[in-house]
Amino acid sequence: MSAESTAPVTGKEPGTRPVDGAGGRPAELVRFDKVTKRFGSHTVLDRLDFSVAAGKHVTLIGPSGSGKTTILRLLMTLTEPDEGTITVGGQRLFPAPEKQVREIRKNIGMVFQQFNLFPHMKVRRNITEAPVTVLGLSRDEADQRAEELLEMVGLADRADAYPSQLSGGQQQRVAIARALAMRPQVLLLDEVTSALDPELVAGVLDVLRDIARSTDITMLCVTHEMGFARDISDDVLMFDRGRVIESGHPDRIFNDPENERTREFLSAVL
Template identity: 85%
Template sequence: MKQPDAPASSPAATGELIRFDQVTKRFGDHTVLDKLDFSVETGKHVTLIGPSGSGKTTILRLLMTLAKPEEGTITVGGQQLFPADERQVREIRKNIGMVFQQFNLFPNMKVLRNITEAPVTVLGLPKDEAEQRARDLLDLVGLSDHLDKYPNQLSGGQQQRVAIARALAMRPQVLLLDEVTSALDPELVAGVLDVLRDIARSTDITMLCVTHEMNFARDISDRVLMFDSGKVIEAGGPEKIFTEPEHSRTREFLSAVL
């Protein structure tokens, strides 16, 4: 399988890439994240697990600037994402790619243009170069024969693989994955997870993943964080978390999902 080009170089080539310091996020009277502290190192794959409503997806939304925290700071690649001015936010966002639960492809664009649109319009990449990058990525996700199709001509699993290729086309430093198989029929889940496993193994991209697919989390993670009520209650390598969890809430959660 052909590997995609390496992600763009980072101001922090090694060490910490993402840091949350005392981040609080509320929706009305409900506190979703409660003075959260956590970090992700460059090139590592970190998976967030825990019950629904524990704040996992909110973390990804904050990194994508789809929401703003009430308190605390968020730093990416040594630059402050919150608080920051709009220009700095836009520059940092170029280094962050996200794959959502829903595929969010442009229905009026064929597969190839869905992938090339952002590199051309946002990064200013020449069209020929963007198309070659898109072809390489379609090869990576096993869809090189589908570049001239519209999204409604693809299965859900194929659309999600296009969405993964589209996120990678920006050569982000970090790839955010938000329950990317939750909208798929069960028989399509394995193919999408296999693509993500290949990306995790064949690139040095930093990955921050929210998933209820525990076997997948065990396979790809360098570190697993267990969330409950807006806090990290346990963290460690996948073998420790999945075989010898220390916190009773972690044991309770895993017994329900494994």
């Protein structure tokens, strides 16, 4: 797939995933249509076209500065494109009225490199605050959801701890639970292990592997953990200079890449 084509990322099609598209294909959930983003004179994304089907796990790889994190920031509405359109679930995210943008954003969760937990709130409150204030859940409903998620990420006994009382790996697992508490359609993962000590990385990646295997959530992941990308991805997209230069199933991308730039990148990181 190149930046001038618009090929849906579909990959494997397990029967438990949403199937609403033509011919039984998973429905398209995210689409970038000729999206350009510049910072000053530097073009970060160059007329980027790509789409992600509902329920798929897609990993973006490539050198630093190739535009991967900018894609996630655009979906989180932390920045806006200079040109092109972005749609999520068939609704326009950019350009769109502010009210529509806010509604779509409720369906998108993100886990950042830094944990960004509220230091003055205990773990439970960190997880329940947004479901209560944004989704209108009752405190009891939100607490029950938090307990289930803390069990999922292996921190059921830390609900009443403050973030400062947790290790970095534990804080990142709370951040994952907080993102999932909103029941998003799309979960964005931005180098979620890059701020962790090496011995804490495996635990966080194991949690994400479990989520990928046990839920139908759509995942869009930026990572330099190539083993993790191979494990959880339906498709891998190789970025360079703001464009997708190669895409496909992880077995092909990692074992037999077609593009010379992809081969150079993988030989440097594997």
